[in-house]
Amino acid sequence: MTRTLLLGLDGATFTLLGRFLDGTDEDGVVMPYLAQLVREGFSATLTSTNHPLTPPAWTSVMTGRTPGHHGIFDFVRFEDMGDDMFFTLYDSRDIRCETIWEIASRQGKSVVSLNFPMMSPPPVVNGSLIPGFVSWKHLRRNMHPDTLFDRIKTFPDFDPKELSWDFERESKIGEVMYDDELYAWVEKHLPRDRQWSNIGQRLLDEDKPDLFALMLDGTDKIQHQAWHVLDPLLWHGEGTDAAKAVRRMVLQYYRDVDGYIRDLHAAAPDAHVVIVSDHGFTGAMKVVRINMYLEQLGHLFWRPSDGSAAAERRDMSNFANLNWTRTTAFCPTPSSNGIVIRRKSEACPAGVAPEDYDAFRTRLIADLLSLADPVTGEKVIQQVLTREQAFPGAAMEHCPDLTLILCDHGFVSVRKREPAVMDRPLAMGTHHPDGIFIMAGPGVAPCGVRGAGGRLAIVDVTAIVAHSLGLPVPQDFEGEVPERLFDAAWLAAHPVVIGPVTRSTAAAAAAQAAQDPEDGQREEMLAQLRLLGYLED
Amino acid sequence: MTPNDISQRLRATLAEFVADWGVDADITESTRIAADLEFDSIDVIQFVIVMEVAFGTRNLGFQNLLMQDGRYVDDLTVGQIETFLAGRLATV
Numbered sequence: 229m230t231r232t233l234l235l236g237l238d239g240a241t242f243t244l245l246g247r248f249l250d251g252t253d254e255d256g257v258v259m260p261y262l263a264q265l266v267r268e269g270f271s272a273t274l275t276s277t278n279h280p281l282t283p284p285a286w287t288s289v290m291t292g293r294t295p296g297h298h299g300i301f302d303f304v305r306f307e308d309m310g311d312d313m314f315f316t317l318y319d320s321r322d323i324r325c326e327t328i329w330e331i332a333s334r335q336g337k338s339v340v341s342l343n344f345p346m347m348s349p350p351p352v353v354n355g356s357l358i359p360g361f362v363s364w365k366h367l368r369r370n371m372h373p374d375t376l377f378d379r380i381k382t383f384p385d386f387d388p389k390e391l392s393w394d395f396e397r398e399s400k401i402g403e404v405m406y407d408d409e410l411y412a413w414v415e416k417h418l419p420r421d422r423q424w425s426n427i428g429q430r431l432l433d434e435d436k437p438d439l440f441a442l443m444l445d446g447t448d449k450i451q452h453q454a455w456h457v458l459d460p461l462l463w464h465g466e467g468t469d470a471a472k473a474v475r476r477m478v479l480q481y482y483r484d485v486d487g488y489i490r491d492l493h494a495a496a497p498d499a500h501v502v503i504v505s506d507h508g509f510t511g512a513m514k515v516v517r518i519n520m521y522l523e524q525l526g527h528l529f530w531r532p533s534d535g536s537a538a539a540e541r542r543d544m545s546n547f548a549n550l551n552w553t554r555t556t557a558f559c560p561t562p563s564s565n566g567i568v569i570r571r572k573s574e575a576c577p578a579g580v581a582p583e584d585y586d587a588f589r590t591r592l593i594a595d596l597l598s599l600a601d602p603v604t605g606e607k608v609i610q611q612v613l614t615r616e617q618a619f620p621g622a623a624m625e626h627c628p629d630l631t632l633i634l635c636d637h638g639f640v641s642v643r644k645r646e647p648a649v650m651d652r653p654l655a656m657g658t659h660h661p662d663g664i665f666i667m668a669g670p671g672v673a674p675c676g677v678r679g680a681g682g683r684l685a686i687v688d689v690t691a692i693v694a695h696s697l698g699l700p701v702p703q704d705f706e707g708e709v710p711e712r713l714f715d716a717a718w719l720a721a722h723p724v725v726i727g728p729v730t731r732s733t734a735a736a737a738a739a740q741a742a743q744d745p746e747d748g749q750r751e752e753m754l755a756q757l758r759l760l761g762y763l764e765d
Numbered sequence: 766m767t768p769n770d771i772s773q774r775l776r777a778t779l780a781e782f783v784a785d786w787g788v789d790a791d792i793t794e795s796t797r798i799a800a801d802l803e804f805d806s807i808d809v810i811q812f813v814i815v816m817e818v819a820f821g822t823r824n825l826g827f828q829n830l831l832m833q834d835g836r837y838v839d840d841l842t843v844g845q846i847e848t849f850l851a852g853r854l855a856t857v
Contacts, residue, residue, distance in 0.1 A: 307828060312835055314828035318809050321823070351812060365786055366811045395807050531835060538836065552835075738823075 230432065230496035232696040234441040234504070234689075235489060236344070238288070239448030240664045241508035242273070243309045244458055248482055248594050249678060252351055254465050259481055259486035261493075262666070265501065268667030270713055272681030274406070274689070276720055278618040279631050280507030281563055282448065283318060286684060289504060291325040291730075292404060292690030292705035298622025299324040299735060300346055302564045302762050304547065305626070310575030315560070320347050320359070324736040328439070329353045331730060337438040337697055340431045343424050344443050355437050355527075358427070360445065364392040376429055383430050389541075391423035396586075399453045399546075402562065402639070403652055407470035414477050416584050417446040418484060419760050425488040432495045439697055440496065444488070446481055452480050453511045455657030459511050462655055500696040502671065504689050505663035511655035512638030514601070517565070518559045518643075519548055520648040525558040525595055526535040530644050548642045557592060562639045565626025567592070590628060596632065601649050608649055610635045622739065637661075667688070673717025684710060700727025768831050768851045771820075775847055778819045784813060794844035806837070816850075 248258035249266055255261060277285045277295055281732050284295040291298045300318050308313045322379045329341045334352035340356045341347065347359035350372040357372040358380075367388050370375040380386055397416060405413060406754060421444045424589045429443040450460050460650040467475070493501050522528035530550040542549050548558050556578055557560040569589060572579035580588045600607050611633040615624050618631040632640065638658045665684050675681045687707030694701050695709045709724045732740075766774075776792045783802050799802040800821040805813070813827045830849045831837055 309828065309832075312832055314832055316813070316828075319814060349818065363807055363811075365808060368785055369782070369815070371847075395805075538839075542836065 229265070229681055230436050230438065230440055230499045231441050231698065232693055233492060233496055233499050233501045233765060234439065234693055236286065236441070236443030236662070237447050237503060237505050237524045238286075238443060238445035238497070239285040239451050239487070239502075239507060239509050240505035241510075242659065242664055243449075243460070243509065243660075244451070244679060245664065247460055247538055248479075253460075258482050261486045261490035262503070263491075265444060265489075265503070265666055265668045266678050267676065269501075269666060270672050270675050270681045271667075271678050272675075273683045274663040274665040274678055275683055275685050276505075276507035276659075276663055277686060278613060278636075279565055280661045281565075282445075282729040283345050285506035286443065287323060288646065289689050290327040290329070290346075290507065291323065291330070292687050292694075292702065292707055293325045294619065294621060294687060294706055295627065296615075296619035296624045297325055297706070298625060299623035301568075301619065301627045301737075303666065304561050304563070306547075306560050308552075308570065308576060310573070311553050311562075313548070313550070313552055316468065320349055320351060322346075322608055322735050324733055324739060326733060327351065329355075329357060329695055331443075331694065331702065332439050332697055332699065333547060334731075335699055337699070339434060339439045339470055339606055340441065342427070342428050342431075342442045343445065344441065346456070355435065356431055359625065362444060363391045364388040365391055375656070380427055380430075383427060385423075385426060387419075387423060390419045391427070392738075398449065401449060402656065404652070404656075405453055407468065407474050411470065411474050411477060414450055414454060414474060414481070415601055416649060417449055418477075418481055418488065421446045421481075421488070422484065425492070427456050427490060428488075429495065432492060434682040436496075437637045440492070440499075442492070444485060445644045447505075448509075449572065450478055450481060453608065453657065455509070455511050456655050458657075462511065462727075466707055467496065477704075483700045484612075498670065500672065501666075502689065502693060503664070504686075506686070508660040508662040509635050509657055510660040512634070512636040513636060513652050513655055513659040514608055514636055515641055515646045515650045515652055516634055517641045517643060517645055518632070518640065519550075520644065520646065521566070521596075521599055522557055522559070524648065525592075526590070527552040527555070533668075543644055546642060549644075552576075552578075556580060562642055564628055565632045565634070566632040567596070567632065569629040592631065596630070599649065601651075603651075606635065608635050609633070622736075633716055636732040667713065671714045672724065673712060681710075681712065686734065695722070695724055698722075700725040702730045703731040735740050766854055767842060768847070771850050774819055775816070775850060776843065778815055779812075779843065782815055782855070789796050792843060794842065794847070798841045798843070798846075799840040819851070820854065823841045 247253040249263040273353045277288050287298050295301050304315050305318050329339045332339050339353045343360035345361045348370045350357045350363050356376050359370050360368050360664040371377050374466035412431050430539050432440050444676050457471050531549050546562055548560050571578035572581045596609050596612050597621050609632050613631040615627050620625045691705050691707040691709050692702045788803050831856045
């Protein structure tokens with residue numbers, strides 16, 4: 229019997245949902261079922277990871293650990309080759325901590341996990357797992373078990389191209405779209421989440437897993453591009469016909485999502501239903517071309533262009549395209565909002581010497597905080613976090629040295645374009661640290677009013693899910709099960725139990741071995757890595 | 766692992782990799798992954814993962830194959846990948 233439904237809504241925020249639930253919007257109550265869950269259950273603001281971004285934040289939901297421990301900081305990781313920089317994607321093999329899917333599986337619980345990022349290649353679980361962010365060409369190979377694709381292709385209306393991630397389509401996020409183009413773009417997202425919901429419904433009905441987890445990410449994608457027709461501060465019902473059409477389409481999407489939640493819950497009415505986002509949302513008005521500013525400061529040098537079409541495409545990509553033999557500090561990707569300070573070495577003579585690092589970083593922080601809009605004089609960076617502040621933990625050495633929080637929570641640009649700071653023509657949806665937590669079911673203490681449960685941390689979600697499954701909460705989880713979430717009778721009958729620490733993953737073992745421990749320990753770790761398939765005999 | 770073993774494993778892995786794509790191309794030494802097998806950049810990233818799993822190590826240094834003179838290469842032949850793997854697997 230299913231005990232826990234974990235439903236992820238990427239980027240969901242009470243800023244929007246509040247009006248959809250309360251009916252204070254011009255369109256009335258858009259999400260009546262979610263409104264009922266809020267009324268009858270517990271709801272709170274859910275604080276995201278220090279940099280509120282999908283890969284690190286969902287990995288925190290899955291592992292109960294913050295990014296400095298689980299090791300996922302961005303979509304993209306990079307390897308500094310000294311005279312060049314190799315960019316590639318993070319994947320499941322980079323996660324240094326066990327996921328709740330694995331923790332539950334090894335304790336005999338069955339699991340269905342659908343559309344969570346960083347789950348490719350798929351881990352072995354006691355049940356079914358389909359990762360998110362995978363193109364249709366790679367779906368079959370990336371499912372667990374390896375027979376799952378053949379099973380789900382028998383489901384009515386299954387369409388792998390609708391279901392999967394379209395990299396070309398999603399790469400348009402962040403670009404200004406006219407409303408006619410935006411309408412067509414939004415329209416393509418509706419069938420995708422319908423596909424995920426259909427598959428989820430069938431697997432839930434047929435397998436009745438102890439833990440059913442589904443993440444829907446159309447919320448995030450649509451909010452990025454259609455914020456101007458959604459934000460209560462910006463939309464007053466007076467837009468163009470094209471804008472109104474976009475808004476109607478977007479609202480239909482949210483009505484659909486509400487129906488998916490209702491139908492999934494109906495299949496497991498006695499389960500705990502836990503609805504969470506990875507981060508919230510807000511609107512951004514500034515363009516901040518941070519690498520242009522680093523060039524002005526003398527830390528960054530662009531790669532000279534030969535004028536070819538290939539060079540033009542590379543310059544317009546979302547990976548910094550620099551002269552790596554001269555650059556000292558750079559922002560690798562817009563999604564990182566991070567600044568990397570290169571270390572001096574034989575391969576990287578342009579880097580900062582160890583003895584100069586602290587002074588360099590301190591000066592750079594001051595320079596970043598002084599960056600201002602040339603028109604208004606407004607400072608555009610509200611906070612600069614050092615890596616020790618943003619991502620403490622064993623994996624910290626792989627995160628950017630500095631993490632920027634812009635004045636409007638926007639993402640930076642890494643493109644070579646003037647000016648370094650300007651206003652956007654249209655508000656763009658961007659991530660905010662404040663997401664949502666909604667829970668209902670046995671023993672959940674109703675708080676009645678939306679958000680009256682106060683504030684939870686994103687890593688609390690994993691502890692709550694473990695407890696809901698009847699499992700001990702691992703000692704090394706960073707979150708907790710808040711007492712106020714359950715009523716006294718539930719807690720008396722189901723006390724929160726703290727259990728053994730989670731198991732080491734291959735990525736954690738590899739990182740540990742790389743630190744060159746004592747010979748005896750090293751042999752032990754190498755044996756473990758061979759066992760995990762990381763090394764050949 | 767001999768060059769022949771590497772070639773066989775690479776070609777078998779590649780054939781399975783593109784099995785659902787509907788491309789109609791034999792996999793030979795001269796097969797080009799972009800022009801003949803319709804790889805795009807995301808496919809290359811996925812293929813690197815598959816190769817790392819197939820050959821049991823993440824230390825193959827594919828960046829040295831994929832980047833030349835500061836640019837990502839436009840295309841690769843199966844023969845180029847085989848030569849690269851033979852060199853790398855002799856050292857890891």
